[in-house]
Amino acid sequence: MKVRVLVRPKEGILDPQGEAVKSALPALGFEGVNAVHVGRLVELDVESADEVDAMCRRLLANPTIEEYEWEVVG
C-alpha cells in the first residue's frame, strides 16, 4: 500500500526556507503571498500501515522541530 507522509516545521519554528521562497515570489511578479512554509514529502510503499506512525516519530520527522501527518493513498 502506498502511504504519503508530509513533514513540516512545527508552528512557530523558524522556517528560513519558507521565508526565502516567500521573498523570492514577489521578485517574479507574484503578489499577495502572505506566508510560505517548506516541508518534505515522503512516499512509502509498505506491506501494512501499522508502523507508519512509529516510522514518522523515529526517523522521518524530528518531533522536536517538525510535525507530520500521513495518509494511505492507494
Add this chain to the structure above:
Amino acid sequence: MGGGRVRIGVTVFPGSNCDRDALHAVERLGAVPVELWHADPDLKGVDAVIVPGGFSYGDYLRPGAIARFAKVMAPLEDFAFSGGPVLGVCNGFQVLTEAHLLPGALLRNISMRFVCDRVRVRVEATDTPWTAGCEAGEELALPVAHNEGNYFADPATLAELEDEGRVVLRYLENPNGSANDIAGVCNEGRNVVGIMPHPERVSDPALGSDEGLKILGSVLLGAGV
C-alpha cells in the same frame, strides 16, 4: 586506563570529513587515536569518543538523522549513558541531538547561507570533560563551517539548560541565529558535549592556531576518563 595512554575514538560515517583532522589532533595531544568505523560493533575499548564533523550520509533527510542509526551508535549510546566522555563537533553535534543524547535540534542558519568563519566563543561551563582545561569565561577563537547550526530548543528546555549551567560555549557574535547565542551544550550527566565550532581545525600551529587543543585536551585531565 590501566596506566596506558588514553585512547580516544573518532567515529567515521560515510560523509564524515573532519575525522582525519580529529585523529591528527588526538595524536598531537599524545593520546592514541582510534578510528571507529560506522559498522563497528563496539568502541574498541576507548576512553573517550569524538563524533566529528562532515556530512554523514549526505545529510539526507536531516543532518545526523541516518547516522544516528549506524551500528556503532548502539555501543556509543551505552558508553554515553555510563558516563563516558563524548564530544560531538558540528555534524557530530547534530548526530547527538538526533540520537537524543543531547536536547534540542540544529536548524538551518537564519541567513539561509552556509557560514564558514572564525568566531569568538566564551567558555560558560568548565565542569565537563571537554572544557575542564579552560578557564570559566575564557574566550576562544574557533572556526565554524555549517549550514544547520542554529540551535533550537523549546523554552522550557532552554530555561533548564541555562539554570543547570549546561550551555558550554556561547557565541560572542551569533553567526547563525542560535537561541541564546548557544554554540555548545552538554547533557544532564555533563559527559556528553555538542559544539558547532571545530576545535580540531585549530589544533596545530601549522593551521594558524592550536587553541582547539584546550577543548580536545581537556579530556586528558581526568574528568570522567
